[in-house]
Amino acid sequence: MQEEFTALVSMREGQGRLYVVLLNTTDAWPEYCFGSTVPTLTERTEALSLLGFEPVPGAVWEWTEDSEIYGDPASPVVLIAAIRVHAVQEQVGR
Known part of the structure:
Protein backbone atom coordinates (compact mmCIF):
# COMPACT_ATOMS: atom_id res chain seq x y z
CA MET A 1 0.00 0.00 0.00
CA GLN A 2 1.29 3.44 -0.91
CA GLU A 3 1.84 6.06 1.72
CA GLU A 4 -0.89 8.70 1.75
CA PHE A 5 -0.47 12.42 2.37
CA THR A 6 -2.77 15.42 2.66
CA ALA A 7 -2.71 18.05 -0.06
CA LEU A 8 -4.04 21.48 0.84
CA VAL A 9 -5.11 24.48 -1.21
CA SER A 10 -5.37 27.79 0.55
CA MET A 11 -6.74 31.01 -0.91
CA ARG A 12 -5.53 34.03 1.00
CA GLU A 13 -5.03 37.67 0.07
CA GLY A 14 -5.89 36.96 -3.57
CA GLN A 15 -3.30 34.20 -3.97
CA GLY A 16 -3.83 30.45 -4.23
CA ARG A 17 -1.28 27.91 -3.03
CA LEU A 18 -1.33 24.10 -3.20
CA TYR A 19 1.07 22.10 -1.06
CA VAL A 20 1.50 18.50 0.04
CA VAL A 21 2.06 17.99 3.75
CA LEU A 22 5.06 15.73 4.34
CA LEU A 23 5.29 15.00 8.05
CA ASN A 24 8.41 13.77 9.85
CA THR A 25 10.81 15.21 7.29
CA THR A 26 13.08 18.20 6.99
CA ASP A 27 12.46 18.36 3.23
CA ALA A 28 10.54 21.31 1.87
CA TRP A 29 6.89 20.50 1.17
CA PRO A 30 6.08 20.33 -2.57
CA GLU A 31 4.25 23.53 -3.48
CA TYR A 32 2.49 25.13 -6.46
CA CYS A 33 1.16 28.71 -6.64
CA PHE A 34 -1.99 29.76 -8.52
CA GLY A 35 -3.26 33.14 -9.62
CA SER A 36 -5.97 35.17 -7.98
CA THR A 37 -8.96 32.91 -8.68
CA VAL A 38 -9.94 29.72 -6.90
CA PRO A 39 -8.36 26.95 -9.00
CA SER A 49 0.56 15.94 -11.16
CA LEU A 50 3.34 18.48 -11.66
CA LEU A 51 4.34 17.86 -8.04
CA GLY A 52 4.32 14.08 -8.59
CA PHE A 53 1.09 13.26 -6.74
CA GLU A 54 -2.46 12.20 -7.52
CA PRO A 55 -5.63 11.85 -5.45
CA VAL A 56 -6.15 8.43 -3.88
CA PRO A 57 -9.04 6.52 -5.49
CA GLY A 58 -12.38 7.83 -4.25
CA ALA A 59 -10.92 10.95 -2.59
CA VAL A 60 -12.76 14.24 -2.98
CA TRP A 61 -11.81 17.80 -2.17
CA GLU A 62 -13.29 19.05 1.11
CA TRP A 63 -13.62 22.82 1.44
CA THR A 64 -13.80 24.86 4.61
CA GLU A 65 -13.35 28.48 5.49
CA ASP A 66 -11.46 30.27 8.22
CA SER A 67 -10.85 33.91 9.01
CA GLU A 68 -7.57 35.80 8.82
CA ILE A 69 -8.23 37.30 12.24
CA TYR A 70 -9.48 34.73 14.73
CA GLY A 71 -12.79 35.65 16.34
CA ASP A 72 -13.42 38.68 14.09
CA PRO A 73 -16.59 38.13 12.02
CA ALA A 74 -15.59 41.03 9.75
CA SER A 75 -12.21 39.44 8.97
CA PRO A 76 -11.43 38.44 5.39
CA VAL A 77 -12.21 34.79 4.65
CA VAL A 78 -9.47 32.25 4.02
CA LEU A 79 -10.63 29.29 1.89
CA ILE A 80 -8.93 25.96 2.57
CA ALA A 81 -9.41 22.67 0.69
CA ALA A 82 -7.94 19.26 1.47
CA ILE A 83 -7.67 15.91 -0.29
CA ARG A 84 -5.79 12.65 0.36
CA VAL A 85 -3.07 11.97 -2.21
CA HIS A 86 -0.24 9.55 -2.90
CA ALA A 87 2.90 9.77 -5.00
CA VAL A 88 2.52 8.79 -8.65
CA GLN A 89 4.32 5.53 -9.31
CA GLU A 90 6.52 5.34 -12.40
CA GLN A 91 5.33 2.65 -14.78
CA VAL A 92 7.92 0.19 -16.06
CA GLY A 93 8.57 0.52 -19.79
CA ARG A 94 7.52 4.16 -20.05
Whole structure:
Protein backbone atom coordinates (compact mmCIF):
# COMPACT_ATOMS: atom_id res chain seq x y z
CA MET A 1 0.00 0.00 0.00
CA GLN A 2 1.29 3.44 -0.91
CA GLU A 3 1.84 6.06 1.72
CA GLU A 4 -0.89 8.70 1.75
CA PHE A 5 -0.47 12.42 2.37
CA THR A 6 -2.77 15.42 2.66
CA ALA A 7 -2.71 18.05 -0.06
CA LEU A 8 -4.04 21.48 0.84
CA VAL A 9 -5.11 24.48 -1.21
CA SER A 10 -5.37 27.79 0.55
CA MET A 11 -6.74 31.01 -0.91
CA ARG A 12 -5.53 34.03 1.00
CA GLU A 13 -5.03 37.67 0.07
CA GLY A 14 -5.89 36.96 -3.57
CA GLN A 15 -3.30 34.20 -3.97
CA GLY A 16 -3.83 30.45 -4.23
CA ARG A 17 -1.28 27.91 -3.03
CA LEU A 18 -1.33 24.10 -3.20
CA TYR A 19 1.07 22.10 -1.06
CA VAL A 20 1.50 18.50 0.04
CA VAL A 21 2.06 17.99 3.75
CA LEU A 22 5.06 15.73 4.34
CA LEU A 23 5.29 15.00 8.05
CA ASN A 24 8.41 13.77 9.85
CA THR A 25 10.81 15.21 7.29
CA THR A 26 13.08 18.20 6.99
CA ASP A 27 12.46 18.36 3.23
CA ALA A 28 10.54 21.31 1.87
CA TRP A 29 6.89 20.50 1.17
CA PRO A 30 6.08 20.33 -2.57
CA GLU A 31 4.25 23.53 -3.48
CA TYR A 32 2.49 25.13 -6.46
CA CYS A 33 1.16 28.71 -6.64
CA PHE A 34 -1.99 29.76 -8.52
CA GLY A 35 -3.26 33.14 -9.62
CA SER A 36 -5.97 35.17 -7.98
CA THR A 37 -8.96 32.91 -8.68
CA VAL A 38 -9.94 29.72 -6.90
CA PRO A 39 -8.36 26.95 -9.00
CA THR A 40 -10.69 24.58 -10.83
CA LEU A 41 -10.69 20.84 -10.25
CA THR A 42 -8.66 20.43 -13.45
CA GLU A 43 -6.11 23.05 -12.35
CA ARG A 44 -5.73 21.41 -8.94
CA THR A 45 -5.31 17.95 -10.48
CA GLU A 46 -2.71 19.26 -12.96
CA ALA A 47 -0.80 21.02 -10.17
CA LEU A 48 -0.74 17.81 -8.11
CA SER A 49 0.56 15.94 -11.16
CA LEU A 50 3.34 18.48 -11.66
CA LEU A 51 4.34 17.86 -8.04
CA GLY A 52 4.32 14.08 -8.59
CA PHE A 53 1.09 13.26 -6.74
CA GLU A 54 -2.46 12.20 -7.52
CA PRO A 55 -5.63 11.85 -5.45
CA VAL A 56 -6.15 8.43 -3.88
CA PRO A 57 -9.04 6.52 -5.49
CA GLY A 58 -12.38 7.83 -4.25
CA ALA A 59 -10.92 10.95 -2.59
CA VAL A 60 -12.76 14.24 -2.98
CA TRP A 61 -11.81 17.80 -2.17
CA GLU A 62 -13.29 19.05 1.11
CA TRP A 63 -13.62 22.82 1.44
CA THR A 64 -13.80 24.86 4.61
CA GLU A 65 -13.35 28.48 5.49
CA ASP A 66 -11.46 30.27 8.22
CA SER A 67 -10.85 33.91 9.01
CA GLU A 68 -7.57 35.80 8.82
CA ILE A 69 -8.23 37.30 12.24
CA TYR A 70 -9.48 34.73 14.73
CA GLY A 71 -12.79 35.65 16.34
CA ASP A 72 -13.42 38.68 14.09
CA PRO A 73 -16.59 38.13 12.02
CA ALA A 74 -15.59 41.03 9.75
CA SER A 75 -12.21 39.44 8.97
CA PRO A 76 -11.43 38.44 5.39
CA VAL A 77 -12.21 34.79 4.65
CA VAL A 78 -9.47 32.25 4.02
CA LEU A 79 -10.63 29.29 1.89
CA ILE A 80 -8.93 25.96 2.57
CA ALA A 81 -9.41 22.67 0.69
CA ALA A 82 -7.94 19.26 1.47
CA ILE A 83 -7.67 15.91 -0.29
CA ARG A 84 -5.79 12.65 0.36
CA VAL A 85 -3.07 11.97 -2.21
CA HIS A 86 -0.24 9.55 -2.90
CA ALA A 87 2.90 9.77 -5.00
CA VAL A 88 2.52 8.79 -8.65
CA GLN A 89 4.32 5.53 -9.31
CA GLU A 90 6.52 5.34 -12.40
CA GLN A 91 5.33 2.65 -14.78
CA VAL A 92 7.92 0.19 -16.06
CA GLY A 93 8.57 0.52 -19.79
CA ARG A 94 7.52 4.16 -20.05
